[in-house]
Amino acid sequence: MASPTKIWITPENTGVFSTANLSLASARKVSEVLQHDMENHHLYLNEIQFHDHIVHFMLTIWALGASPETIQLQYEREDKRQRPAYPRDESTIASFSDKSEFMKYMFQEEHYSNYLAFFQREIAAKGVPAVMKEYLFSGDKLAESVLSRMFAGLVHPIIHLGFGIEFQQPAIVAQAFAQASVHQDYLGDQFFNPASVTAAASPNSAKSIMQIMKEMRTDDLVRNGSAHGDTDAFGDGILTRARERVIHYCSKWSVPEDKIPEKLAEMINTAIYWTATAQNPEKELKLDFFFIHAVNLSIFFKAFMDLPYIETAAKSRLIEMKGRMDLLIWASRKMPEPNDDDILNYPIHLGWPEVFSKSYLHPSDDGHLAKFVRTVAFAEQLSRPLETKLRSDSLPVSGDMWLKIGNMAVDTAGVIYWDIWVRGAGFSEAWTKFGPRR
Structure with missing residues (x-):
């Protein structure tokens, strides 16, 4: 036991x-x-x-x-x-x-x-x-x-x-x-707490994560708030150069207590979308090492939300923190423009069982790949019943995009550890070691 x-x-x-x-x-x-x-x-x-x-x-x-x-x-x-x-x-x-x-x-x-x-x-x-x-x-x-x-x-x-x-x-x-x-502990005072204060001053935001991202992309201060090679992408980077602007945008993500199931699905679905579409149009496909952490964490929020001993207000706050952290991670890698075609045009040649086995038999990955495809497969189950109820900007991944992303993940993971992922998808420098699109 x-x-x-x-x-x-x-x-x-x-x-x-x-x-x-x-x-x-x-x-x-x-x-x-x-x-x-x-x-x-x-x-x-x-x-x-x-x-x-x-x-x-x-x-x-x-x-x-x-x-x-x-x-x-x-x-x-x-x-x-x-x-x-x-x-x-x-x-x-x-x-x-x-x-x-x-x-x-x-x-x-x-x-x-x-x-x-x-x-x-x-x-x-x-x-x-x-x-x-x-x-x-x-x-x-x-x-x-x-x-x-x-x-x-x-x-x-x-x-x-x-x-x-x-x-x-x-x-x-x-x-x-x-x-x-x-x-x-620097995220509390430098990010989470001021974001909560800002959100409380402007309650009832109905912004989706995708809408917030669109606004952030147009802000040059946020776009220039991160630099390739920052020692600490948060403390030395985005939270030093563009802290107030990032907090302004991240505070717009809110989770009403009566909308937890919908916001949970949106958070997970959206994280998978902006991770899978964060590509360089001139380079071979790769998933971003930092972005996949936002995805790999997402699956556990279903387990957290199912805990009977956690109060609803705490559950709402937890999803708010997760969504805001997602936005911070994304902004710290220079907010790459999404390209839906990279998913929509991806061929499916493996079913989920083959995707799973290919992920856990990888010769040099330490579990990040398997965590990613497991979360994608779970998110498909979670999102399906809500596809007709929520706006497309809340659930941007749908249909057969899930299995396409699963195939993309295992197909594009390099064999050598340092070639499995791109590290900083919004930076051109991060892509230099990878080959061109075929």
């Missing part, structure tokens, strides 16, 4: 989207490798804060039907790259029960193991619902900081939280809270 210290997947842990007939053997294997990962590896795999993606990778390919042999093979490839976990310090862990002491150690990666132990014990004592409410949604200083940090590190902590919630794994929820605790 799954616990705060034990990862235990069963064929019943299908999440919000999976293939049929998940095997017990694969469930045992993914449980085994994730337990080994938790007990032996650090949060970051190198000194420049590249994340350990093993949880994301293994649970995604499990849900897509990977065999035990494939899970083992892909785990061994990733295991070799990881840094060892730091030792725990019991006196430091004990001090975290004082929230002021807890906050003193935040944004210090050497304390990841201590935060993990703390949250494992908190969940063991109180349960996941109580920990979620206290450390994310209570509104106190610590909860507000943790919530903001969940979106740091290119949204990795909240992706990790999503896997823990979706697959009902308290240990992975503990990992996610520990991850957030050792990430930097």
Whole structure:
């Protein structure tokens, strides 16, 4: 049975989207490798804060039907790259029960193991619902900081939280809270909080994400607010050069509490659209590495919205934060113009089962590709019933575009790690290493 210290997947842990007939053997294997990962590896795999993606990778390919042999093979490839976990310090862990002491150690990666132990014990004592409410949604200083940090590190902590919630794994929820605790918190004061204040001053915005993007593209200050090579695309880039304008636009995305299902579908559908259409018309097709994170996070918002213990107002706020973060990520890569024809004209030669297997058998990707196609397949199911109810600018992906995007994703992912994605689709410099359109 799954616990705060034990990862235990069963064929019943299908999440919000999976293939049929998940095997017990694969469930045992993914449980085994994730337990080994938790007990032996650090949060970051190198000194420049590249994340350990093993949880994301293994649970995604499990849900897509990977065999035990494939899970083992892909785990061994990733295991070799990881840094060892730091030792725990019991006196430091004990001090975290004082929230002021807890906050003193935040944004210090050497304390990841201590935060993990703390949250494992908190969940063991109180349960996941109580920990979620206290450390994310209570509104106190610590909860507000943790919530903001969940979106740091290119949204990795909240992706990790999503896997823990979706697959009902308290240990992975503990990992996610520990991850957030050792990430930097600048998005709160510099972005999320002022966007909320601006939105409150102009309530009842009915702008779709696509409408907001159209407005942003015409603003030269925003367009010139990012530069290829920015060390931190947010803190050193767009939020330094065009912060007030970006906040002005991002605050226009709002989620009324009675429109959560529609706004959830719009957020997911739109993220897939602007990611798939962010191409260079003179270059071979590639998906943007930063944009796919907005897509890969999206699937978990269905799991978050289904939680009975989270208040409706908190759910609404969470989707607002996600949509605003999407706009920030997009603006930080110079807002490439979308080209629908790149999707509409793409040939379908693989069905979903073949798309899934091609994604999880990739020889050098660390799970980003599999996460992307799983989210696209899920979004198709979520969007279909709403296609006749919502405006096309709220659901720009429809019909057979879903499978076209799935085919595009696996076809265009290069074999060598650094050729899988383009990094900064709006910058001409990011495309120079890729070949021309054929």
